[in-house]
Amino acid sequence: MDQSQLLSQRFLPLFPLSTATLLPQLHQASDSSPTYCLNxxxxxxxxxxxxxxxTYTNLLQPKQMRQSELWSRYRFICCCERCSASPPTNVDHTLQEISSASLDASSVSSDQNVYRDYAIRRLTDYIDDAILQYLSFGDPELCCEKLENLLTQGLLYEQLEGGEVKSQPTIKLHPLHFLCLNAYTTLASAYKVRASDLLGLYSEMDEHLLEALDLSRTSAAYSLLLAGATHHLFRFESSLIATVANFWISAGDSLLTLSRSPAWSEFAKWDLPIANPPLLKHICSKCSLMDNFKAILFHREAQNADFEDISSEFLDCVTIITQKVWSFLIPGCCYLRAFKDPIDFSWLGTSKYSSLRDVRPHLCCTAEGHLQERMHIFQLGVHCLLYGGYLASICYGRHSNLTSQVQNILDCEECLINDSHESD
Structure with missing residues (x-):
């Protein structure tokens, strides 16, 4: 047996093979017996x-990065269906696409095409430096400023040694570029940390409460955008299911945290009730997410036949609720205001990024209006958690840590607490 055969036995290829349908199937083999792969x-x-x-690496990296990492760490070249596709799959093309509005291909010289790769390397270094500055030096505010400036303004070509670019076009990343997804993840975390830091000063400086609320809703908006963006990619690549489950759960947790923020008490000056929103209103009459998640927790495994209907119901509900709260979540961020909807990416391939309409923030000025916004945020968070938990149960089973995390959050919100937990 030669070295390549040994490697192929020791290290399985990277990605689950694509399916003809987008529906992630469960773990039944051809003989109907449960089949597991490395637990x-x-x-x-x-x-x-x-x-x-x-999976051996981050599925949200484009092919070249995945292959490079796999070879340097494990010394094999992945030949799965996704990695072998020619031309690249829709997901891999999107993950490395430069926004068409940033550089008109008809006006780009051959010299400037050479600089395209250089610009991407500079963008990568810039974003990595901003993230490292946040993680290593604890400066979330500067990190937010740097990342959002890059996302909004892009990067100008610069004069390079041995050559000169006569025009200076701006390079902007496609909103689903893998670097943008990395930036959304970091921004959601950095804004959350900034809000927590301000809330820590609550007892001494009440004026920080409204600023903390602004930071919290921006964090929730980035979490929601990240979940919606990766869900769009998941429609074309079923192996992203675990990633999408995590992002929906994170978005739901962030939204519920926002709905419970003590900063809402500042609206008491408009006679807004400080008490938590009525929990009975979390029950949705338009979808069966709650019933299905309870059934998974207490009675049965997730069923293949349910997936398409549950996903469709979920998207219908969150799209409607998001339209009611999105303008409230994004007033302080120019980049987020470029997105009309963080869930619906139907404009991809038909509209240029630059043509996305600027959403004008609409802030209710009445107590009733603020209470409704808070309730919608709460409802949206519950939906995201339920769907993320449903996907997690498909990936890892109903007794997994991730599924239990969703259950614990919802129990704390008294969404599931009245049900008896039946054992198998």
Whole structure:
């Protein structure tokens, strides 16, 4: 047996093979017996003799980065369906696409095409430096400023040694570029930390409360945008299911945290009730997410036949609720205001990024208006948690840590607490 054969046995290829349908299948093999891969659950039906694959790296990286990392760390070249696709899959194309509005291909010289790769390397270094500054030096405010300036303004080509670019076009990343997704993740965390720091001063300086609320809602907005963006990619690549589950849960947790923020007490000056929103209103009459999640927790495993209907109901509900709260979440961020909707990415491929309409923030000035916004944020958070928990149960089973995390959050909100927990 040669070295390549040994490597292929020791290290399985990177990605789960794509399926003809977008529906992630559960773990039933051709003989209807449960099949597990390295103590993991399969997200698709496994045919007899079909190769089983597992994930070794970040699935939201484009092909070149995945292959480079796999070779440097494990010394194998992945030949899964996604990595072998020619031309690249829709997801891989999107993850490395430069916004078409930033650089008109018809006016770009061959010399400037050479600088495109250089600009991407500079963008990568810039974003990595901003993230490192936040993680290593604890400066979330500067990190937010640097990342949002880059996302909003892009990067100008600069004069390079041995050559000169006559015109100076601006390079902007596609909003679903992998660097943007990294930036959204960091921004959601950095804004959350900034809000927590201000809330820590609450007892001494009440004037910080409204600023903390602004930071909290921006954090929630980035979490929601990240979940919506990766969900769009998930529609084309079912192996992203675990990533999407985590992002929906994170968005739901962030939204519920926002709805419970003590900063809402500042609106008491408009006679807004300080008490938490009525919990009975979390029950949604338009979808079966709550009933399905309870059934998974207490009675049965997630069913394949339910997936399409549950996902469709979820998207319908969150789209409606998001339209009611999005303008409230984004008033302080120019970049976020470029998105009309963080859930619906139907404009991709049909509209240029620059043509996205600028959303004017609408802030209710009445106590009733603020209470409604707070309630919608709470409802949106519950929906995101339920759907993320549903996807997590598909990936890891109903007794997984991630599914239990969702259950614990919802129990704290008294959403599930009245149900008896039945054991198998």
């Amino acid at each position: 993991k659950r399969s997200i698709k039906r496994i045919k007899q003799g079909e190769q089983v694959t597992v």
